[in-house]
Amino acid sequence: MGLQIALSTARNALLATSTQIAVASRNVAGAGDAGYARKIATLVTGNGTAQVIVTRAGDAALFTRKLAATSDEAASAARLDGLKNLSQTVGDxxxxxxxxxxxxxxxxxxxxxxxxxxxxxxxxxxxxxxxxxxxxxxxxxxAVKAVRADADAAIKQSVSTVNDLLAQFDAVNFAVVTGTANGRDITDSLDDRDRILTKLAAEIGITTLTRPDGGMAIYTDGGAALYERGARTVAFDPNAAPPGNAVTVDGVAVTGATTAMPLHSGRIAGLTALRDGPAxxxxxxxxxxxxxxxxxxxxxxxxxxxxxxxxxxxxxxxxxxxxxxxxxxxxxxxxxxxxxxxxxxxxxxxxxxxxxxxxxxxxxxxxxxxxxxxxxxxxxxxxxxxxxxxxxxxxxxxxxQQRKDVAADAEYQATLLSRATDALSNVAGVNGDDETALTLQLERSYTASAKILTVVDDLLKTLMDAVR
Incomplete structure (x- = not known):
């Protein structure tokens, strides 16, 4: 009975350590990926068994701040680019x-x-x-006409990008929900979902809501639903006469002076503000x-x-x-x-x-x-x-003066984004040296467990020879 317990313990230790080494290797491989969050392999024991639970490092508040900073920076950059074009063409x-x-x-x-x-x-x-x-x-x-036309073209492209990202989000969100229900490792899917949200935030200001099943709903920063158990249609017709040339979500305008749910940030908001404001x-x-x-x-x-x-x-x-x-x-x-x-x-x-x-x-x-x-x-x-x-x-x-003010705001928003990104990286990012050191430590543990198996194997052979 003692040898059976030793054998089971060593075997469980090998399996657990092998999983931990695999997770550490994933972390080393993802060290250069800004969208990769460090994976944490936690060993849980009970009832004579050992199980490794894989979770993900992160901070929801910091990630939300990063999304907001991404949207604000994209809006300021879009406005600044248009004002630079006006100034360079017209002169002073x-x-x-x-x-x-x-x-x-x-x-x-x-x-x-x-x-x-x-x-x-x-x-x-x-x-x-x-x-x-x-x-x-x-x-x-x-020049004014060209800047406004370029803004319309960029808005149209951004709307297309938003719809593509929402379609990608739908697939990844489904993987998270089903993986959660089945107890699978969903950490890579969560990384993919966060990457999509970051790209989406650059195009349009968003807020998110995580549901009990692990799924997520997305709303514009003005309150319009972009994704609720399914993607909503975002549309824009650059040829419609104002105020008809608004960006809409499920037919409801989210840009324009009279909309009840206006966008406040993101590239689309910046381009709209440029087109309908300074230009x-x-x-x-x-x-x-x-x-x-x-x-x-x-x-x-x-x-x-x-x-x-x-x-x-x-x-x-x-x-x-x-x-x-x-x-x-x-x-x-x-x-x-x-x-x-x-x-x-x-x-x-x-x-x-x-x-x-x-x-x-x-x-x-x-x-x-x-x-x-x-x-x-x-x-x-x-x-x-x-x-x-x-x-x-x-x-x-x-x-x-318009260009100067927007340039100052763009610089400020870029600084905020950089700091928010750094803060999140400090919490969720991978330190390659630490992961390499951890891998070496786990390999030593794996070697020790393997030696226990060898000893148990030798003892079992000796026992079988004695019985014969």
Whole structure:
């Protein structure tokens, strides 16, 4: 009976130690994987048997914090990328191609033409400066449009990614539930589930709820259900007119100013905030500059009662559509002398009726109009009384400040994510040296158990020989 007990004990010890060594080897192999959590092999004894229970190191609160930090960092990064694109394309007051710089060049050209009204070369230079200003506004408006289109494309891609991740999560979550019910080792499945949640959090802000059966439900940080015993459909149509171009979960909008459950973080939230916030606001400011330009260079049509104001040097109702009038633009067959004489809109708006070469009154008025303070940008963040150059400089400064603020927030969120990741790694990560040392210790234990088996085997042989 004693030899049987010794044999059973040694055998159980071998099996248990073998399992512990296998777990330690898994840990060593997963040491370089950021999504791998250290496995803990706990030996449980009772009723003459030994069993190894495999659990996983971790901290639910730290993991939740990491998910939130991942979402916040992704949102800030998405906004910053878009603002950088706007700034790089449009420029600022120090950039010779910016609207503010082009306004300065036009003002200088008009003053030179007013000082020598008979010079067709100076008039041509002024018209060319006006064309360059219009083109810079066109380019800026195109940049705004491109940033918003890129944001829509990125949102569409993120929505597709979210749906793919939810499908993957469904399969892994099922493995966790069934494994829990059957008493299997589910630690690798839990790792896979956490990897998916981390990727999902980068796209869309989430919260999670673990159920008694080991399964998990996922909600957006605004409260909409993304996964409840099955994945919900996330959709986005970039071609729908606002506010229809919202991201929806099961048909319920989770982006947009009027939604009851808005997203607060994640790449989708950042892209939406960029598309519907700074990009739209900067576009309004550019439109305000274009509208003020048209007004500053307008002509008076005396043929109407009362006399009406009509477009002069500039035409168009927006930054994207502002142009130099064809009748004054030599590239379109126009005459630069109309800048001095009037008659850009039509022959009825001519003010230098005698065609005097030294007539400077109209050019002086245009210079004064360009430098005059006026109410600009009603409905924008920088509305008020300002000169055109002052408003353009304020607009460039506004964009620069937006980028600066978002850059500071992005840096802060990246730091938080790094610290949250490090904190979780300290708790759940693998130290390769420790695991190697543990493996050596377990191997010695395995060797000792094997020696016991050898001794018992020898004793049994001796006993059998004695019986014979």
């Amino acid at each position: 007051t120090g950039d010779a191609t910016s609207p503010a710089a082009r306004l300065g060049a036009l003002n200088a050209a008009l003053q030179a033409a007013a000082n020598q009204p008979a010079s067709s070369d100076l008039a041509r230079t002024a018209v060319e400066a006006a064309r360059a200003l219009a083109e810079s506004l066109n380019d800026a408006a195109a 739209v606001e900067y576009g309004r400011q550019l439109d305000a500059i274009a509208s003020a330009l048209v007004a500053a260079f307008a002509e008076t049509d005396p043929t109407t009662t009362p006399a009406s104001t009509v477009p002069g040097l500039f035409t168009g109702a927006s930054a994207a559509g502002v142009r130099v009038a064809a009748r004054v633009d030599p590239q379109q067959g126009g005459a630069v002398s109309r800048l001095r004489d009037g008659g850009i809109y039509s022959d009825d708006t001519v003010v230098n009726t005698t065609g005097a070469a030294g007539y400077a009154a109209r050019l002086t008025i245009l210079t004064g109009n360009l430098a005059a303070a006026r109410t600009i940008g009603t409905g924008t963040d920088i509305s008020g009384a300002a000169t055109l150059a002052g408003f353009a400089a304020a607009s460039a400064g506004w964009l620069s």
